[in-house]
Amino acid sequence: MSTGPYPGCTSWVPWDHQAWQAQAKDEEASASATPRCGDQGQELWTRDLCIVGLILGWGAALAALSTGIYTIASGPTETPSFLADRVAFVGPTSVAFTATKDPYIIDHRVYRVSEAAMVIIPLLLQVALTFVSACLDSIHSTTLRWALLREGRSFHNTNLRLLTASRSSGPNGWPANLASSFGLVLAYAGTVVMSFSVEVVALFELKPKDGKMVSSYDYAADLGPHRFGIDFNGWGMLGLGTGLLIQSSICTWCMVRDALERGVGTWNSNPLATARACQRIDMFRYSHAKPRTPESDSSQPPFAEPRARQPSMRSLVPATRTIANWIWGVVAIYGILALVVLLLGVKIQNSASIDAVHKKFREVPGFPEVWRYFGQLKYKYARVWKGHTEWRGLLIQCLAISPFLFGLHLTELLGGLARDEAIWRAAATGKRGASPESSLLLESVKSWPNVVVFVAKTLIPWIFGYGLVCNTFIIMAFFPLLTVLVMFLIVGVFAEYLIRATPKGPQPSTYGDVRALVALVDDESWDHDRIYWGDKGEYKDVDGVRVAGTAQEKLGELQMDALYIGLAR
Template structure:
């Protein structure tokens, strides 16, 4: 086998192994995040601060530094999440000489952030067990009902809709949830930063290196040798660069979960109705947007890992320094991937649901206002005709569609002047 085929084989093996490690990290961190999301809802509900069913997990903290969902542990979890996704790129790293390197130190280091998951899960489950909070299993209607039963929400039937004619479309998530706008802006900032990174690498006048059978455009960033712990300095540099990407993908969970909550609520106008008792894990695994995000996380982190490599400078078997080699083509590939990702999430955040059913986007007080009759399976639609206003609400049996030419208001709403 010639040298060209051998180097391509080593490169392909390294890329596949890195992608597998990124996928394993995603499975572990998403499992921990699922438990963390439930415990955070419970903590916020016990403090009467659960306004939306979905929140930015690591950026929304419960009160108290000792709280497992407090700012201190959330900050530690955010750092360990970035560390978890940074390590696969350093565990398997083919350098510019096409030598496949596997770092045993980085493999041992990967155990630390992943072990945080079992510890965090054990602490949060113990902490939640001491309370009597709402269920917090992720079903928006059940969470709203549980908050009503624990006196955290007040039903306002006069605010269920109107008084107005039913609109044909509803507000988009961008206009309904304030945090979604910040997430979308942050995603585009990451795209702009990645483009700037690629432009900076291309601005180097001597960044073309001839390797066996090909030319590579790259930029070399040298790190001094500071002793046996040189890899710590290298690792800190990689974490600082990869941190915004990891946090941006994490914040994108808010968009997927808010849209999933809204889709669940809009089942109330469907043929099968809205089932209150649902499996939260099944709702995640069967939602296409959640699956897209789940696939995007390891894929984009894998693309980031392909954009750089390492090379050592050893003289007489002594390490003189480490060079981080950045590949221009791979950085532009990452820019394209991030651009497509940001475009997709911007589109779904600006998309307005069709139909007269009011949008809630997981806002529990809105759901408490809209649901006037609780049952295991609920339908939403036209309920009553009135002199001035009609009434729309929920029932345990299918309801007719609302009348688009009529004015609707809550069941407690009345005329502002006497009816003659």
């Protein structure tokens, strides 16, 4: 017989979804004879939340697309009065506007706002994008999870959504994953170049001198109360809309396919809910008594002494070692970029000095000005008032933003594995045990690694928008890039901690391995809202051996010097 994944378990058989469908059709009694994947353990609230997120994705996509197309197609508009005869920074780009009927920057629109709104609006847009992306990610990752489980190719509750493909599910195959990856990059790049802060810094006037018109700047003049605005780039909105449209289309495909084939056992991504759904449809069949653990060898006896520490993530999920290395590779990329920008700012453009920053402002620059403009490099790729050329900037921004999105996607997997482990360990350490019914949204908020990942996915793209942005010029600044580097260093340390940490206590670690959870939880425990893990008393068949397992009521702690069935070395 073939060797199974647990000690004493000689074989396991992945669920054959197609074979079951044929059998159910022949028997004409699928609902009563064998539960369809999707009828048991279905979390309708989570599914409905996914549908709401999908609606938001479509709404945001169509709104951004239509606005972007209108902005580009309607042509230039007049320069607003608060910018007339003024020098203003549009993002990091300095632009002089005259009081004549010259148009505003082509493919852009500008609106006067307060200083606080100028700073907060881009951040709020980034938060909104992160939320909508999380909803779309949930749909895509849920259907991928069940496709991989059916194929017997991955048994973890959390997977690398864009770097793992199904062989049988079209919306989770490699072509769809590549399209979804492009859509993700396009959406984030579009958000970065979609809005820019506008700040008036000087009066501007053209004066005749020696038969020529010479520019005159007055940084000491009274600029009035209306000095701030926000600029919207039509190509950025078009990029955001296109990116969300691609992702929403693939997620709609996922939902339609599930409606037709009913391949998702539960939309609740709680690992216990996934394991319960697998148990109820008999996805894994074992030939020997449970429970078992994934790190064991079948040649070992099923009795073991409890251990004070459990294996780390890098021990049970070896792929996480490679993931951590890739994250450090992203750190190296942005470290090199920040160093190159500093060296070029010093050697070529002479922008890496306080004096260079002071020349841009009428007053002595404070910390925000020094942080944004110290070591700034500028390379022009488009003309401000002629030609629809900002699409080049969008593509350049996509290339620049791709490495850290890749790094954040990898970090998201580690956060998900840590969250899955925390949910399972609550069965022994939590006052209320663990619950398959709990919402993953709530569990994610309670999981500090997941909160760290969400904050990183929101702040790093926002900060990067100050470090490298395309707005007529490719503009890079040293301190924002250094900030991104420091944040990714923190992410790297965070990743190393997650994969090296050894959970405390004798409860076997699983990191969301669905086979392990199905094996470790007693069958009768799935019928209850709460699951507790601990000492279940003496084992009847062997003297001196005790049982570690689950129940619907609080269990006692394991005796660290006793032998147990249900543990493995």
